[in-house]
Amino acid sequence: MNQPSIILIPFGYFENDFLKKIADDVGREYLLPVRIRDGHLDLSEFHDPVRRQYNGNALLKVVDSQFSAGSLKTLGLFSVDISIPILTYIFGQAYLNGRTGIASLYRFNNERYGMKKDEQLLLDRFRKEVIHELGHTFGLIHCHVPDCVMRSSTYVEDIDQKSAHLCFRCRETLGSSTELTNMPSN
Numbered sequence: 001m002n003q004p005s006i007i008l009i010p011f012g013y014f015e016n017d018f019l020k021k022i023a024d025d026v027g028r029e030y031l032l033p034v035r036i037r038d039g040h041l042d043l044s045e046f047h048d049p050v051r052r053q054y055n056g057n058a059l060l061k062v063v064d065s066q067f068s069a070g071s072l073k074t075l076g077l078f079s080v081d082i083s084i085p086i087l088t089y090i091f092g093q094a095y096l097n098g099r100t101g102i103a104s105l106y107r108f109n110n111e112r113y114g115m116k117k118d119e120q121l122l123l124d125r126f127r128k129e130v131i132h133e134l135g136h137t138f139g140l141i142h143c144h145v146p147d148c149v150m151r152s153s154t155y156v157e158d159i160d161q162k163s164a165h166l167c168f169r170c171r172e173t174l175g176s177s178t179e180l181t182n183m184p185s186n
């Protein structure tokens, strides 16, 4: 039997070195092997021409149904702007206590906010987001500890203020629930 592992699937172009660093950080945080797998999706099917964004609920659903079978946890990585009906944009979302999540680095580029390009900061923000969404798949809900990675983030500033790690309490909660639900949580 295959060892349970976390699968990261880039949809679109990501540099190998960047993906490897994300995978290493995820592996260290969850103490599980992390593999990077190729994925292909025609993203045009998920584009909403009115909002000029991509449909986060549909993307989460398709990654779950087409790419997650047989893996412990699967996270789809995107670089496009993702939204859901009730929010103007999301950094990512995941099925709480499920097997699948998605994350996008679209809003993590400093240049988007009129600031100087910063590859290290981009990596730092994205790894926090990936670890956060995976936390939801492991059943973790939002946490109020200021530097916990499971704290809710609306703006990049919120991401910058938290660490890339689970707090003591979240770490304790991790894995204590195994019931599968299909409730998306962003």
Ligand SMILES: [Zn+2]
Pocket: 143, 144, 145, 148, 149, 150, 151, 166, 167, 168, 169, 170, 171
């Ligand atoms: Zn916490």
Ligand SMILES: [Zn+2]
Pocket: 132, 136, 142, 152, 185, 186
């Ligand atoms: Zn969240």
